[in-house]
Amino acid sequence: MREMKYDVAVIGAGPGGLAAAAAAKKQGAGKVLIIERDTAAGGILQQCIHAGFGLTYFNEELTGPEYAGRFAKRAEEAGAELMTDTMVLKLSEDGSVVCSNPQSGVIRVHAGAVVLAMGCRERTRFNLKIPGTRPAGIYTAGTAQRLINRQNEMVGKKIVILGSGDIGMIMARRMTLEGAQVEAVVEIMSYLAGLTRNKVQCLDDFGIPLLLEHTVTRIVGERRIEGVWIAAVDAHKKPLPETEHFIACDTLLLSVGLLPENELTRAAGIVMSPVTNGPEVNQYMQTSCPAVFACGNVVHVNDLADNVSTESELAGTAAAQYAAGTLPAAEGFAHCLPGRGVRYVCPQHIAVHAGSCPVRLYFRVLSPGGKTNLRAVCGQQILAERTVLRVSPGEMEHLDLDAAELGNQEIRVEAEEAER
Amino acid sequence: MRQQEIICTVCPMGCHIRVTGSDDQIQSLEGYTCRRGEQYARSEFVCPMRTLTTTVRVENSTEPLLAVRTAGPIPKEKLFDCMGLIRTAVFHAPVALHQILISNLGGTGVDLISCAERKER
Numbered sequence: 047m048r049e050m051k052y053d054v055a056v057i058g059a060g061p062g063g064l065a066a067a068a069a070a071k072k073q074g075a076g077k078v079l080i081i082e083r084d085t086a087a088g089g090i091l092q093q094c095i096h097a098g099f100g101l102t103y104f105n106e107e108l109t110g111p112e113y114a115g116r117f118a119k120r121a122e123e124a125g126a127e128l129m130t131d132t133m134v135l136k137l138s139e140d141g142s143v144v145c146s147n148p149q150s151g152v153i154r155v156h157a158g159a160v161v162l163a164m165g166c167r168e169r170t171r172f173n174l175k176i177p178g179t180r181p182a183g184i185y186t187a188g189t190a191q192r193l194i195n196r197q198n199e200m201v202g203k204k205i206v207i208l209g210s211g212d213i214g215m216i217m218a219r220r221m222t223l224e225g226a227q228v229e230a231v232v233e234i235m236s237y238l239a240g241l242t243r244n245k246v247q248c249l250d251d252f253g254i255p256l257l258l259e260h261t262v263t264r265i266v267g268e269r270r271i272e273g274v275w276i277a278a279v280d281a282h283k284k285p286l287p288e289t290e291h292f293i294a295c296d297t298l299l300l301s302v303g304l305l306p307e308n309e310l311t312r313a314a315g316i317v318m319s320p321v322t323n324g325p326e327v328n329q330y331m332q333t334s335c336p337a338v339f340a341c342g343n344v345v346h347v348n349d350l351a352d353n354v355s356t357e358s359e360l361a362g363t364a365a366a367q368y369a370a371g372t373l374p375a376a377e378g379f380a381h382c383l384p385g386r387g388v389r390y391v392c393p394q395h396i397a398v399h400a401g402s403c404p405v406r407l408y409f410r411v412l413s414p415g416g417k418t419n420l421r422a423v424c425g426q427q428i429l430a431e432r433t434v435l436r437v438s439p440g441e442m443e444h445l446d447l448d449a450a451e452l453g454n455q456e457i458r459v460e461a462e463e464a465e466r
Numbered sequence: 467m468r469q470q471e472i473i474c475t476v477c478p479m480g481c482h483i484r485v486t487g488s489d490d491q492i493q494s495l496e497g498y499t500c501r502r503g504e505q506y507a508r509s510e511f512v513c514p515m516r517t518l519t520t521t522v523r524v525e526n527s528t529e530p531l532l533a534v535r536t537a538g539p540i541p542k543e544k545l546f547d548c549m550g551l552i553r554t555a556v557f558h559a560p561v562a563l564h565q566i567l568i569s570n571l572g573g574t575g576v577d578l579i580s581c582a583e584r585k586e587r
């Protein structure tokens with residue numbers, strides 16, 4: 047087996063991995079390697095040809111390929127090495143990574159620190175258990191996006207989209223511009239899963255109907271899908287049979303959520319969060335295995351690539367420090383827990399050490415609301431507080447605080463809607 | 467006289483703004499909560515503009531397609547006309563980042579530019 051030695055190894059060359067690698071080099075790591083299974087850097091942003099990236103990070107609006115291109119350039123100019131067409135097979139606790147590619151066969155990479163940046167993948171029909179036949183023509187929205195935007199393969203002409211996630215809405219516009227007819231976007235919840243901006247510019251602009259509180263009850267078709275039955279749902283999301291009606295289509299796209307891709311992480315025995323389906327991390331994005339860091343959608347699914355970049359720079363910087371033996375040792379841990387109105391908080395722990403300990407807590411609220419008070423509390427003490435005009439589970443919120451001297455205590459993040 | 471309800475996309479607030487007026491004369495604006503929202507609603511009422519993003523075929527490259535966009539927003543009503551022009555165009559690698567591929571796309575005064583580079587195969 048070929049052996050390689052690096053200070054920091056990064057798994058995944060999407061926006062997370064590229065930002066982490068560039069940050070690790072900037073922090074002074076000698077040799078940094080990015081391992082990528084695709085044939086080019088950029089990750090999923092290569093197929094996200096729509097605009098809307100970079101508004102917070104670069105203060106300008108870029109398309110996915112432009113945004114990813116900037117980080118690929120940064121990583122390259124910083125001197126990080128990129129190994130493409132390479133699949134990671136195993137991650138070990140000591141920070142070694144086993145991978146394989148057609149040129150070298152199986153390779154063992156020894157690294158002082160590893161950064162996990164594998165991103166996420168889409169939930170499928172299997173995850174939803176939709177009844178009916180199993181014909182061709184059912185795709186996850188992202189698969190259709192890759193086929194249309196990178197591989198020059200049109201997936202269908204008459205489309206129904208299940209789920210109002212951003213990728214689903216963006217694909218509704220994309221398919222329409224390419225000459226397809228999008229019959230409906232069907233959403234089981236009473237509110238939009240994605241951003242309002244996408245409803246306006248992807249659905250309303252083209253007169254595509256959005257059916258809230260509806261779902262697909264059956265899939266019909268032998269060789270190719272011929273249509274779907276859809277029905278309104280009650281307050282418990284149970285379909286109402288009397289409302290069931292048929293929509294003919296040759297393609298069903300599923301935009302029903304993303305799952306962090308953590309097979310490597312789980313196999314390495316790293317502690318996972320049952321809520322985010324990603325590894326638990328501290329403010330350095332360090333997992334329960336001290337040599338392994340994680341960032342971006344592999345930790346928790348983000349709504350903005352800009353947040354991924356910022357978080358990944360933290361992970362890359364800390365990984366370089368760990369490899370060099372300069373990451374401050376924790377004197378205790380503060381635990382960050384979701385309180386009233388909050389689904390999860392990331393990081394889950396804060397490594398507390400002498401002196402100031404600034405931390406940004408990211409979290410998601412449980413349900414949409416108007417004017418809301420967001421706060422982080424420790425017992426009776428309010429550590430950080432902010433009032434926002436509206437909240438949505440689809441949009442990540444954050445609070446900045448200093449966790450100095452909070453070792454072994456609990457920090458709760460709460461979201462309380464002001465009285466209407 | 468026409469009345470239009472516009473959902474603002476400037477920020478995630480998504481204010482519903484009601485605009486009344488004739489083709490290019492705005493009589494009243496209600497429901498905006500900031501200046502940028504007011505400006506958005508005005509331009510959206512008179513002439514909605516969108517940045518068009520799509521792909522073009524590139525020959526002699528490692529990948530069959532290249533992501534492209536208009537260098538700035540174009541009138542919304544011209545989106546399909548422009549798609550028609552872009553669909554028939556074929557380019558050849560190498561292509562540089564932000565290279566102008568079609569100038570003055572469909573008479574909009576806006577160029578079609580590449581969103582990535584493509585090296586020659």
